[in-house]
Amino acid sequence: MTGVQHHRVGIIGAGAGGIAAGVRLREAGVEDFVVLEKAGGVGGTWFHNRYPGLQCDIASHLYSFSFEPIWPWSRPYGDGPEIRAYLEHVVDQYGLAPHIRFGTAVTGAAWDDAARVWRVTTAGGEEFAFRALIAGLGMFNELNWPDIPGRDEFTGHAFHSARWDWDHPLAGKRVGVIGSAASAVQFVPEIAEEVARLHLFQRAANWVLPKIDTPYTDEEREHLWANPDEVLARRQQIFDQVDPRITFQDPEAVAMQTRIGLQALEVVEDPEVRRKLTPSVPYGCQRPLVSNRYYPTFNRPDVELVTDAIERITPMGIRTVDGTERTCDTIVFATGFRTTQYLSAISVTGRDGRRLNDAWADGAHAYLGMTTAGFPNLFMLYGPNTNNGSIIYMLEAQVEYVVRHLRWMDDAGLAWIDVVPEVETAYNDALQADMARVGPWSAGNCHNYYWAGGRIVTQWPHSMSEYRRRTEVDDRNAFVFGS
Structure with a gap:
């Protein structure tokens, strides 16, 4: 010592x-x-x-x-x-x-x-x-762990999304995801492609807007690397776009973002699922999220959106207040911090x-x-x-x-x-x-x-x-x- x-x-x-x-x-x-x-x-x-x-x-x-x-x-x-x-x-x-x-x-x-x-x-x-x-x-x-009865009784595998367990493969598994905010919006489209069944338990719908995120070509990356002035110009342009929006004080800007968010939902084919994914709070109430892949995920037949409140976690899965129990091999807590x-x-x-x-x-x-x-x-x-x-x-x-x-x-x-x-x-x-x-x-x-x-x-x-x-x-x- x-x-x-x-x-x-x-x-x-x-x-x-x-x-x-x-x-x-x-x-x-x-x-x-x-x-x-x-x-x-x-x-x-x-x-x-x-x-x-x-x-x-x-x-x-x-x-x-x-x-x-x-x-x-x-x-x-x-x-x-x-x-x-x-x-x-x-x-x-x-x-x-x-x-x-x-x-x-x-x-x-x-x-x-x-x-x-x-x-x-x-x-x-x-x-x-x-x-x-x-x-x-x-x-x-x-980490924020939800106060849900029975969490310690679950006999499958469970972890928090912020401490992802890469030693536990999800391919072919029945997965329950609790939470539908920032992390879920990003990882749900990824794991949906490999799991056997995915149940997403949503407490409240978030505003999810599209983003311009086309990968750069090798030529574009080399160009930006060789032209720092252009990078600085892009940085300033992004700042000028973001800075006034984050105060939510411009009614026209808020209305425009609201329209964009609602238009993004139109990709969801099932009208009932689309309704459940539509936020009930004004744009800006929660931190707006961005994703091009989240909403299309709910068109998959092996993905279910669950909006009934969770009653408890059982040894075999998750039971909601309507009495339905969904069997899960793995539960991912996407419940933030x-x-x-x-x-x-x-x-x-x-x-x-x-x-x-x-x-x-x-x-x-x-x-x-x-x-x-x-x-x-x-x-x-x-x-x-x-x-x-x-x-x-x-x-x-x-x-x-x-x-x-x-x-x-x-x-x-x-x-x-x-x-x-x-x-x-x-x-x-x-x-x-x-x-x-x-x-x-x-x-x-x-x-x-x-x-x-x-x-x-x-x-x-x-x-x-x-x-x-x-x-x-x-x-x-x-x-x-x-x-």
Whole structure:
């Protein structure tokens, strides 16, 4: 057992946020940092998620770092292995590997007010002391398992889509899929081609729009690789298209997307199935999904859409409230993540022994989604109310903000900074008021993963460019500090 390891900055997680933070720290001349990653490789959610058909729902030219925009994507929407390879490339290109500790799961982080450091412990018994702590865990790290009776009684094979079991082939199997959102939309068309029977259990229909995703030819890939200015132009074009849409404030744009979504449903041949797949909530209530293959899958005779509520999981399959039991060899839980439970996997303790879970008993909240009062020198990436558009763009804005504040601390000889509670409260009160003006989110029949404690805790209600603008403001008066 070694002693306490001291570093200027600690980063939890080697996903996109942790990688961006490492790159910017090095560029700022900060070399005394370490990245603690519980997995055996980089990528975060792109390391763990490996289900068939995995893709990003943001075009790759925008879902990439501005400082490393050129990559030979095989298609407009890169798949999981490509994105993972891209992130591995960034780590190598910017010399981050020596800073990363793989297989290091952080279990606790406690602020030491006397020493002015964060004391971090790991599952392996290591202890670290960091002057500043950057939490890059994001939203998609804690699996969400549905509370369905009988889950432990099932005698077949079951797994979560975010931890796909490739050692369990599905060819010729009767498969039940619970959930019909982002992951199911991608993997269901893939596995439908090999299973004997597929039952998709849908609680609520999502908006699924088509996408332009024709694979690039070798000539096109070579052309883009040789013409970076064209790549940058495409990136800007995508940004200009996406940025105004994510606020759902333009009635004409919302109406157009609604029409496109309804037109996409016309490919479903059975009118009753088409009706069940038609969302009952306004476009934008939930994060819109994109797929060209999802709806046609329901024209297959071996695929069944089930909308009756699940009563329980039985030893042999899944029984719905109408009494029908569907026999399954395998159950795939496509039930997403505990998106509102930020940092819930780690015991985080701030000043005066206050636990973060207690501070957020009424739902997570933070100033600019990054700092919360009573937890000095703690910066969160992809924290509360920062989810919208391309998270890569949002992460870069956050990392620039964090590095600027660390530089301020160094230049001013500060040991700690802590956001003023009243500033954080005023910011979040205004944000919730803005949230209420986003029509689809405030619709009475809108139910999604955004809410906790009666508030929307995941979403950013404005454009990406507005978020960047706010993070670029000199806000030193928003903090109390000491040396």
